[in-house]
Amino acid sequence: MASLELTVNGDRLGLEIDVRTTLLDLLREHLDLTGSKKGCDHGQCGACTVLIDGRRAKACLVLAITLDGAEVTTIEGLADNGQLHALQAAFIEHDAFQCGYCTPGQICSAVGMLAEARAGLPSYVTEDLLAAPDPADEHEIRERMSGNLCRCAAYVNIVAAIAEVASGAIAEDAE
Amino acid sequence: MRPFSYERAADVSGAISSAAMPGAMFLAGGTNLVDLMKLEVARPDKLIDISRLPLSQIEELPGGGLRVGATVRNSDLAAHEAVRRGYPVLAQALLAGASGQIRNVATIGGNLLQRSRCPYFQDVSKPCNKRRPGSGCPARDGEHRNLAIFGHSKHCVATHPSDMAVALAALEAGVDVVGAGGSRTLPIGELYRLPGEDPELDTTVEPGELITAVQLDRQASGARSAYRKVRERASFAFALVSVAAIVRTEEGVVRDARIALGGVAHGPWRALLAEEALRDQPSTEDTFNHAAEAELAEALPLRDNGFKVTLARNAISRTLSEVCA
Numbered sequence: 001m002a003s004l005e006l007t008v009n010g011d012r013l014g015l016e017i018d019v020r021t022t023l024l025d026l027l028r029e030h031l032d033l034t035g036s037k038k039g040c041d042h043g044q045c046g047a048c049t050v051l052i053d054g055r056r057a058k059a060c061l062v063l064a065i066t067l068d069g070a071e072v073t074t075i076e077g078l079a080d081n082g083q084l085h086a087l088q089a090a091f092i093e094h095d096a097f098q099c100g101y102c103t104p105g106q107i108c109s110a111v112g113m114l115a116e117a118r119a120g121l122p123s124y125v126t127e128d129l130l131a132a133p134d135p136a137d138e139h140e141i142r143e144r145m146s147g148n149l150c151r152c153a154a155y156v157n158i159v160a161a162i163a164e165v166a167s168g169a170i171a172e173d174a175e
Numbered sequence: 176m177r178p179f180s181y182e183r184a185a186d187v188s189g190a191i192s193s194a195a196m197p198g199a200m201f202l203a204g205g206t207n208l209v210d211l212m213k214l215e216v217a218r219p220d221k222l223i224d225i226s227r228l229p230l231s232q233i234e235e236l237p238g239g240g241l242r243v244g245a246t247v248r249n250s251d252l253a254a255h256e257a258v259r260r261g262y263p264v265l266a267q268a269l270l271a272g273a274s275g276q277i278r279n280v281a282t283i284g285g286n287l288l289q290r291s292r293c294p295y296f297q298d299v300s301k302p303c304n305k306r307r308p309g310s311g312c313p314a315r316d317g318e319h320r321n322l323a324i325f326g327h328s329k330h331c332v333a334t335h336p337s338d339m340a341v342a343l344a345a346l347e348a349g350v351d352v353v354g355a356g357g358s359r360t361l362p363i364g365e366l367y368r369l370p371g372e373d374p375e376l377d378t379t380v381e382p383g384e385l386i387t388a389v390q391l392d393r394q395a396s397g398a399r400s401a402y403r404k405v406r407e408r409a410s411f412a413f414a415l416v417s418v419a420a421i422v423r424t425e426e427g428v429v430r431d432a433r434i435a436l437g438g439v440a441h442g443p444w445r446a447l448l449a450e451e452a453l454r455d456q457p458s459t460e461d462t463f464n465h466a467a468e469a470e471l472a473e474a475l476p477l478r479d480n481g482f483k484v485t486l487a488r489n490a491i492s493r494t495l496s497e498v499c500a
């Protein structure tokens with residue numbers, strides 16, 4: 001066992017864990033935050049995506065012990081005082097899911113992805129590596145979100161929901 | 176996952192002395208190692224977490240060129256202005272790899288030393304010379320659709336999965352390595368090795384040695400480059416074949432070309448025959464096709480991966496056309 005200090009959704013926690021525990025298992029099994037899903041446990045599906053110090057990551061591939069001092073945000077931490085995050089609202093409005101299993105990972109990934117695109121980070125489909133990419137461009141969204149699979153293939157609506165938020169059509173006061 | 180002890184390295188010398196213990200492994204982003212530990216392909220007794228070592232700087236060198244610390248995250252390197260401007264082939268190759276979430280965590284050192292995606296290597300119930308030397312290579316006569324067409328041996332036909340390394344091979348990067356015996360800089364062409372009789376060794380980095388940085392020389396002015404990756408779906412898949420090409424032409428004549436292929440060999444495959452066939456030739460489709468043919472004439476496809484020969488040939492010609500357009 002080893003001790004770990006971690007801030008999860010704003011709560012500062014002191015934890016004693018087995019060093020083999022992944023962040024995903026810590027969230028789901030120890031902290032009862034079951035919003036982050038385990039699809040593959042091998043980095044291949046994106047269902048476990050969370051934000052670590054504001055950057056999106058796959059919680060199943062990160063050993064929790066390596067995160068001492070970090071801040072983690074999960075799907076449970078995105079809403080602000082009961083008001084949904086703009087991406088959560090857009091997913092509902094666009095019916096961007098069927099079974100919902102991939103949805104928490106999709107939404108956390110989209111939050112991180114939009115921050116990356118707005119900061120000007122290029123993607124593999126960005127034509128001009130030196131120009132600012134358009135975060136609302138459909139090709140950009142599809143490429144940047146390719147680490148999140150949806151077994152129900154709700155992709156069309158997922159892209160539409162993200163594009164709407166990216167284009168600024170929905171205010172993002174929940175961020 | 177098997178039990179192991181964990182320690183966070185405070186400095187490079189501490190990391191190296193801790194690594195002297197047999198069974199110790201460095202943990203950087205963990206995106207490959209944690210996966211392999213779950214599969215029990217990797218069974219370290221001790222993990223030395225190097226992710227917080229002061230190796231996360233990207234420095235522009237006085238004479239041009241760049242020094243990239245080993246723990247720089249893949250996405251940060253791709254986003255760096257000096258890389259986008261001076262080494263676009265590297266930015267593209269990084270962005271072609273894995274997914275946004277993985278690139279945010281994966282480091283440069285870990286990317287270089289990630290292990291093969293051969294399905295038998297990842298399955299401990301199967302024999303595999305790379306995982307268990309001497310146990311045999313079931314891929315040779317089994318599932319090898321995505322394995323090597325160049326440089327394989329009867330002991331192993333695996334490919335190296337890194338996209339970034341392919342761009343670094345074309346850029347002729349240097350890799351700084353530090354161990355108990357001192358430090359050295361390896362040309363990337365000497366980092367990766369062919370499987371030969373000992374496929375358990377992916378690279379010439381010895382156990383306990385730490386990669387500290389990757390060095391890039393200043394590129395010749397006027398050189399143009401591109402990275403093209405061919406895969407089974409549009410994104411988030413390993414390469415079937417990839418091409419990194421850097422070409423300098425003068426008045427319609429190719430002066431220098433550096434081409435490396437991914438997905439075809441035990442490490443990035445430098446296409447020296449294609450490079451030779453391009454030198455001092457007019458920059459035309461015919462020249463590009465001829466160069467691609469020259470390289471692929473030496474390919475040794477396995478029973479089920481002959482399609483990669485065609486794919487690689489076409490990918491080389493198209494990439495050259497794009498770069499020289």
Ligand SMILES: Cc1cc2nc3c(=O)[nH]c(=O)nc-3n(C[C@H](O)[C@H](O)[C@H](O)COP(=O)(O)OP(=O)(O)OC[C@H]3O[C@@H](n4cnc5c(N)ncnc54)[C@H](O)[C@@H]3O)c2cc1C
Pocket residue numbers: 042043044200201202203204205206207208209210225245246249271272273274277280281282283284285286287288289290336337338339384385386387411412413414
């Ligand atoms: C689903 C999935 C898809 C992927 N797709 C792609 C792809 O398309 N293209 C691609 O290129 N990659 C792909 N990857 C692989 C990914 O790029 C690697 O997992 C990553 O780059 C490894 O970096 P890391 O820092 O996480 O390494 P770790 O997992 O921490 O380490 C990997 C290995 O390197 C050693 N190591 C790490 N740093 C050092 C150092 N500085 N010195 C000495 N040894 C060191 C470790 O001991 C370990 O053996 C994919 C991965 C996943 C999970």
Ligand code: SF4
Pocket residue numbers: 291293294295296302303304305306311312313314315322330331332333374
């Ligand atoms: S190709 Fe190499 S990695 Fe794959 S089974 Fe054969 S020895 Fe193992």
Ligand code: FES
Pocket residue numbers: 037038039040041042043044045046047048049058059060061
């Ligand atoms: S559960 Fe982490 S990527 Fe699938």
Ligand code: FES
Pocket residue numbers: 096097098099100101102103149150151152153154
């Ligand atoms: S909604 Fe079912 S997996 Fe995406």
